[in-house]
Amino acid sequence: MSVLIVIGSTRPVRVGRQIGETLISTLQQVEGLDASLVDLAELNLPFLDEPLMAATGHYAHAHTRKWAQSITAADGVVFVVPQYNFGYPAPVKNAIDYLFHEWKNKPTAVISYGSHGGRQSYDQLVQVLQFVGTDLIEPGVHITLPRDAYGPDGRLQDTGAALAPYLHQVRALGSAVLERMSSPCERPQISLVPRAADQLGAQFLEAFNTHNPEALAGLFHEHAQFVDVMGHTFEGRAGIEAGHHHVFAGPLARASLTMESQRSHRLGASTVLVEVRWSSTGHDLTQFTEVAVPVRRHGLLVLVATKPDPFTGWAIERSYNTDFSLATTHAEAH
Numbered sequence: 014m015s016v017l018i019v020i021g022s023t024r025p026v027r028v029g030r031q032i033g034e035t036l037i038s039t040l041q042q043v044e045g046l047d048a049s050l051v052d053l054a055e056l057n058l059p060f061l062d063e064p065l066m067a068a069t070g071h072y073a074h075a076h077t078r079k080w081a082q083s084i085t086a087a088d089g090v091v092f093v094v095p096q097y098n099f100g101y102p103a104p105v106k107n108a109i110d111y112l113f114h115e116w117k118n119k120p121t122a123v124i125s126y127g128s129h130g131g132r133q134s135y136d137q138l139v140q141v142l143q144f145v146g147t148d149l150i151e152p153g154v155h156i157t158l159p160r161d162a163y164g165p166d167g168r169l170q171d172t173g174a175a176l177a178p179y180l181h182q183v184r185a186l187g188s189a190v191l192e193r194m195s196s197p198c199e200r201p202q203i204s205l206v207p208r209a210a211d212q213l214g215a216q217f218l219e220a221f222n223t224h225n226p227e228a229l230a231g232l233f234h235e236h237a238q239f240v241d242v243m244g245h246t247f248e249g250r251a252g253i254e255a256g257h258h259h260v261f262a263g264p265l266a267r268a269s270l271t272m273e274s275q276r277s278h279r280l281g282a283s284t285v286l287v288e289v290r291w292s293s294t295g296h297d298l299t300q301f302t303e304v305a306v307p308v309r310r311h312g313l314l315v316l317v318a319t320k321p322d323p324f325t326g327w328a329i330e331r332s333y334n335t336d337f338s339l340a341t342t343h344a345e346a347h
């Protein structure tokens with residue numbers, strides 16, 4: 014199983030690389046563990062420059078894809094981070110923020126170091142790793158580097174001696190990481206519980222009843238799909254908006270929807286299915302069908318909504334509308 018050690022300091026004169034290299038050989042001693050190293054100084058990611066949020070999974074830049082591949086390919090990740098001013102270095106946060114889905118359930122551990130063990134750096138990083146959904150393995154290791162461990166050049170004079178008191182903890186951590194990687198468990202994620210998923214049906218009806226195509230399309234993801242009761246398929250938010258401009262100006266100009274009932278089913282942490290039973294009046298569907306359409310129609314609108322990340326609201330991915338009254342009328346006509 015492969016574990017990736019991420020060296021979290023990028024200063025030109027630093028000890029992070031020395032520590033990382035020593036820890037690699039220590040972790041290699043754990044049977045079954047194949048350790049490799051990524052040095053954030055060499056990776057040289059710019060400050061986050063992706064146009065879209067990582068949660069969308071769309072990466073515009075090669076440097077992002079390369080970094081994402083490193084994390085995806087690793088069975089586990091060990092962050093080796095110094096403490097700077099009571100926290101962990103900015104390049105580590107930057108590197109984490111570049112990705113999203115890659116972190117889910119990824120076994121991770123943290124080894125901190127500093128003049129006093131880097132405990133605050135550790136604590137802060139752990140919070141973020143938990144938030145992004147990694148499978149954090151604790152306890153980590155906190156390495157205290159006394160002043161006299163450094164030479165006049167700012168590097169560790171004897172890395173082996175400085176780290177010797179901690180190597181048994183590092184090996185134990187390596188074993189724990191190996192064990193977790195060998196039997197990954199689906200740990201509960203930070204809940205992406207809807208704050209407004211239950212309101213999607215009502216919002217849809219409100220946009221419909223005010224004949225507002227922009228508002229209606231605004232409830233959908235950019236690449237959503239909407240299939241109406243006649244089987245017309247509107248592709249994307251733009252298509253949904255254009256389609257509703259058309260129908261609100263014509264056959265549905267006086268149409269009004271009433272919500273009869275609504276049910277939501279959670280399909281996963283970030284997916285919800287909303288069923289809206291509706292009735293409708295004021296339509297003029299003569300241009301679409303020759304069958305007699307009742308004055309009050311009844312149907313079922315199914316919305317599949319997702320919340321791709323914790324920061325944006327729920328939006329509709331797929332929407333299918335069914336008209337029970339049309340089906341009945343049609344069946345009777347045959």
Ligand SMILES: Cc1cc2nc3c(=O)[nH]c(=O)nc-3n(C[C@H](O)[C@H](O)[C@H](O)COP(=O)(O)O)c2cc1C
Nearest residue numbers: 022024027028029095096097098099126127128129
């Ligand atoms: C900007 C800066 C802030 C620091 N703040 C702390 C601190 O809050 N607590 C601590 O124990 N050590 C602190 N140190 C000491 C570092 O942990 C120590 O210099 C360590 O070698 C830094 O890792 P690096 O050489 O890999 O960059 C700080 C060092 C720097 C450069």
